Amino acid sequence: xxxxxxxxxxxxxxxxxxxxxxxxxxxSAKLAAEAGFDAVWGSGFELSAAHxxxxxxxxxxxxxxxxxxxxxxxxxxPVVADIDTGSGNAVSVAYLxxxxxxxxxxxxxxxxxxxxxxxxxxxxxRQELVPVEEFQGKxxxxxxxxxxxxxxxxxxLIAGLGQEEALKRGAAxxxxxxxxxxxxxxxxTPDEIVAFCRAWPGRVPxxxxxxxxxxxxxxxxxxxxxxGLIICGNHAIRAAVGAMRxxxxxxxxxxxxxxxxxxxxxxxxxxxxxxxxxxxxIEKRFLR
Ligand code: SPV
Ligand code: MG
Numbered sequence: 540x541x542x543x544x545x546x547x548x549x550x551x552x553x554x555x556x557x558x559x560x561x562x563x564x565x566x567s568a569k570l571a572a573e574a575g576f577d578a579v580w581g582s583g584f585e586l587s588a589a590h591x592x593x594x595x596x597x598x599x600x601x602x603x604x605x606x607x608x609x610x611x612x613x614x615x616x617p618v619v620a621d622i623d624t625g626s627g628n629a630v631s632v633a634y635l636x637x638x639x640x641x642x643x644x645x646x647x648x649x650x651x652x653x654x655x656x657x658x659x660x661x662x663x664x665r666q667e668l669v670p671v672e673e674f675q676g677k678x679x680x681x682x683x684x685x686x687x688x689x690x691x692x693x694x695x696l697i698a699g700l701g702q703e704e705a706l707k708r709g710a711a712x713x714x715x716x717x718x719x720x721x722x723x724x725x726x727x728t729p730d731e732i733v734a735f736c737r738a739w740p741g742r743v744p745x746x747x748x749x750x751x752x753x754x755x756x757x758x759x760x761x762x763x764x765x766x767g768l769i770i771c772g773n774h775a776i777r778a779a780v781g782a783m784r785x786x787x788x789x790x791x792x793x794x795x796x797x798x799x800x801x802x803x804x805x806x807x808x809x810x811x812x813x814x815x816x817x818x819x820x821i822e823k824r825f826l827r
Contacts, residue, residue, distance in 0.1 A: 543645035544688045547617040550577050551719060551744045551767030556760055559619055559770045563589040567775040568610035568618065569812060578768070581607045581620040581644065584658060585776040596655030600626045600635060608642040613814070617645030619770070620687070624654040629673070629680040636681045636689075646688035648721055648746070649681060651695075651708060659697045659723055660750065666698040671708055675715035682716050690746055690768075691717035696724045702735055713743045719767055721746035729755040736765045748772040 550557040559578035560571035563585035571579050586606055587594040600622070607620045620639050625632035632649065639647055650656065651674045657664040669677075674691070681689045691712035695705035709720040722745055724732045729752040739745055744767025749755050760766045786799050793799075 542685055543611075543617050543643055544686065547578060547619070547645040547688060548718065550617075553741075553744055553764045553767055554761060556757065556766045557768045558757060559768060561585050561771055561773050561775045562610055563776050563779075564606060565609040565613045566812060567779070568616075569614045571775065572614035572616040576616060576771075578617045578619050578645070579610055579614070580770045580772065581610060581618050582772060582776075583621040583623050584660075584773050588773075588776045588780075594656075594658040596623060596626075604638055604642055607639060607644050611643035618643070619646045619648060619690070619768070620644040622647045622649050624652055624656050624669075625649045625677055625681065627654050629676040632677045633680040636683060636686065640683055640686040644687050646690050646718070647681060648690040648692050649677060650692040650721075650723075651712075652698075659694060660725055666694055668694060668698055668700070668708075671711045674708075675711060678712055678715040678717050688718040689716065690719045690721050691715075692721035692723060692746075694723060696722065696726075696731055696735065702731070702738065705735055706738055709739065709745075710742070717743060719744045719746050721748070721770075723748055725751045728752055729759070733763065736763045739765050741765055744768070746770065 557577035559580040560576040561580040561582040562568035562571055563582065568579045583603065584594040586603055587598055590598060592598065607618055610618050622635060622639065626635055636647055651668050653667040653669055657666065678689055678691050693705055693708040695708050705722060709722065712720055720743055722732065722735050732747060732752060736745060745765050746768045747760060747766050748770045750772045757769055760769055786803060789799050790796055
């Protein structure tokens with residue numbers, strides 16, 4: 540039987556990596572699917588930003604879970620849920636992941652930082668890692684038959700522990716049953732990540748989030764033949780912020796809304812995204 544996770548697994552092709560676009564709500568997930576992305580990244584960074592709070596375990600997990608459920612409900616691309624540290628220890632993870640499974644996500648990504656986490660991209664952020672064995676237990680606790688894929692994310696490079704530690708952790712996480720390993724880097728050039736990918740023995744596919752080293756193209760990643768999924772980590776919220784700022788400033792500067800009319804989505808477009816046609820059908824059939 541096809542499940543969200545089996546569909547995603549079939550797309551983790553290292554010769555032609557799947558591409559996920561970030562989302563912070565159901566609408567951005569729907570736009571990502573409409574654009575043709577293979578998957579939706581249920582980003583903790585984006586959701587935190589959408590609430591105007593730091594990405595540091597401030598939002599509760601049920602807020603994130605509700606957002607993932609909403610994304611699954613309105614579009615068909617597999618949703619890759621960013622569960623951060625799993626909200627605590629292996630016990631928290633054992634209770635959390637079945638709830639994400641019930642929400643219909645295709646994968647969970649869990650990182651080996653201590654709870655509460657800090658954003659990987661923050662300059663001078665707190666980047667403490669849990670012991671390898673502890674994280675292996677969390678991976679095992681996350682695994683459910685037929686449930687979401689478990690993508691283990693190591694922050695060893697982010698924490699400055701070097702390639703050897705990152706490779707050791709990646710291998711230990713694959714050993715514990717991770718379906719893929721996300722290796723994150725905040726270096727401004729791709730060298731660190733490319734070196735890691737080349738050294739990775741390839742037991743499970745890798746996952747990359749190239750926010751800090753955008754010069755690495757999807758074709759460059761495919762040529763490495765180690766990466767099954769590339770995540771565009773925060774482009775939905777950054778695009779939204781840029782577009783809103785421009786529009787808001789222009790309206791105030793021009794003293795009216797006429798000038799922005801052609802540059803923003805039409806009300807009809809928004810109706811379509813809301814699924815207005817489907818509601819009209821329901822009205823026709825049932826409303827008496
Ligand atoms: C996210 O988008 O929430 C991520 C990627 O985890 S990063 O912000 O780069 O840590
Ligand atoms: Mg995150």
